[in-house]
Amino acid sequence: MADGPLTWKNFIGGFVVDKPGNAAEYQTGGWRSQKPVWDNTKCIKCGVCYIYCPEPCVRQTAEGYFESDLFYCKGCGICARECWTGAIKMVQEEEV
Amino acid sequence: MSHRTGLEVSHAAAEAVKLAHVEVVAAYPITPNTHVPERIAEMVANGELDAEFIPVESEHSAMSACVGSSATGARTFTATSGQGLELMHEVMTVASSMRLPIVLSLANRALSSPLSVWGDHSDVMAIRDCGWIQVFAENGQQTFDLLLWAFRVGEDPRVSFPVIVNFDGFHVTHVIEPVFIADQEEVDRYLPPFKPNAVLDPRRPVTMGAYGPPFIYSETKKAQDFALHKSKEVMLQGFAEFEKIFGRKYNFVETYKAEGAKTLLLVIGSFAETAMDLVDKLREKGEAVGLVRLRLWRPFPEEELRQAVRGAETLIVLDRAMSFGTLAPVVSEVRAALYPEEKRPQIVSFVGGLGGRDIRLEEFEYMVKRGSELTQKGGQKELYETIGIR
């Protein structure tokens, strides 16, 4: 994309992105107003939240439960909507 | 050595494209540009030109195919007119922002409605901010020459911008003119193979036309505009090299008998040829009248224009398009360019030649007379005057 810092002076012409995979550097989590909070006592480890997350930023922990990578989670609430058992609750960021 | 031959200008344009070894042509026919892609299609079908001709279903598809083709590193050409250009519009900004050096020959045509297939500059003026390099040819030779120049300059890795070569619908496209057609060897010397800065290649994947969120969009636009201004250096080199090989000289702003002129006409496109006849006539009578022809429209040659009109008392600007609700496009940019000048001529604006209406010698003569008259009265009070209006 650019050599060195991202200023207008050092783009590759036409804003060509020449290093694959750098979308990972883009923090989509900045849009969020709510975030998902898991209640593992209700979780049956079915993985539906993992499959439905559009970002996709739901990951599995060592114990087999699920959590969201808040760098990317945009707070859409799809995981909470799709969870069978109601294990995921969306909470306002400021309430945390 | 090049040879001189009588050719319909659209066919001369097709010859230039062939001599440029174009690799992909995606075009849709529309009057008055049709003879250009038609002739190229014929060349491809006859085996005279080893290129891919894509007979697309619309101009939007034509420009889209050109974007894809140019992104793979193929020398790419298209041609259109009027409404066809409007249908391309959406993709035109993509081509320039992605810095894809497509060359487009634009047979200038009026915009509907009322439906008009005839010439004026409404089409190109409506897309003037789309980021393409834009030049105007006044006759067949210039059309041929500027098309070769367009490939060379646009594809130069220091430029990497698409280029529009404007030539007036019917007044130029359909006229049979004597044209010097260059030799293949000369063209090959002038035009090196296309070596793009980046290409779509599965062996080395890149993203072109990426998503640009607010944190980066401004930077990409600043970089693009800076590069477009900077490309003027390469354009001049392109002209200099052209003169060396082909002997014909071009510049961003060209003048005709403008030395010491009190009154200057400024014309863009083929009507400059009529204006030249008038200048000859008036100079013979001893009147200090000259002509300024705007060759380069984007990037706008501000400084060159200032120099060309310095010392004149009256500058008469003819537009072949309107900008509804404000000044006509050329005069408004001329005014803006001259604003920083301490001493500037009175600028008098005329609009005419719309939808194929001719502007004859007498009407140019009227403009010159009326221009000086208005200067004496302290300047033009109305926004513009329409030539030949009933």
Ligand code: SF4
């Ligand atoms: S809120 Fe949306 S983005 Fe965040 S983890 Fe749930 S599904 Fe993914």
Ligand code: SF4
């Ligand atoms: S969808 Fe609900 S139950 Fe299934 S893994 Fe996710 S949190 Fe657990």
